[in-house]
Amino acid sequence: MPLGNYVILKPDTGERMHFVEHRIEPRTVTDNVTLRPKAVNVLVLSVDRLNGQAVAAQFSTMSETLYAKLEAYLAGNLYRNYEFIITQRGTGFQTRYTVEAIPLVTR
């Protein structure tokens, strides 16, 4: 059972997160098709609130699709003004992400 240090998405279940910091981290992973190591860039986000509970956790993704959805919020740490509900749908090459951005202050 994973500790509470990392947020791991479960299929079709949204996780509501508030991000406070981010970084792009180079990592070496094993390609699950070729079984060879490959260098990748990972978007790592620090989470201070998960589903309404205070936490000190990390959420990371290698997905270009998910990165493209979050990229606009990275400049100036705009993500701090939102909570995000991220839902993973499907697996492998068919994985899709539904991202719900909820402003913390609404007019």
Added chain:
Amino acid sequence: MPRKSRQVETRMTAEYLLKEYSKFQSITACPLGRVDEALMATAGYQKALGLSRPYRPEADAIVVLPNYLLLIESKVWNVVNGLAKLPLYKSLVPVTPELQKFMPREVLLELVVGWTNSNLEIMARDAGVRIKVYSPPWLQEVVRGMHDYWTSDYQRERQRVLEARKTLGLE
């Protein structure tokens, strides 16, 4: 030859939402349509959502406005496909379980494009869809590349690249 995906329309949607609707709740890649109730009863809600995935189209984005749900499709290529989808997707909003918490709201339709033309505007008006052009510099480059694709200069350059790849044994 493998090409890294540019995620053009995904990035375009995210940037557009932040530029135009930053104060409102938004949902990207939102599944639309009903989930079979019998399936939900036997498999459970979460499992039924997963199993229904192939039969549920996705809206590029939905913005939750005070009195409306704004349904958005973003298109750089095949813009008419995006326009045609929107009125059909609208019919699925009232039966989408994920959106029930926002109902009742009227549904507005918006097509976000990197470029437009007068015929697209005429069709959109007739279909009840608002056209919005979002064209930051990086997207203008994509649109320019798309338009250049059919020019003789591009075709000559493409032919030269293909021949070079063949000569170098890369094909």
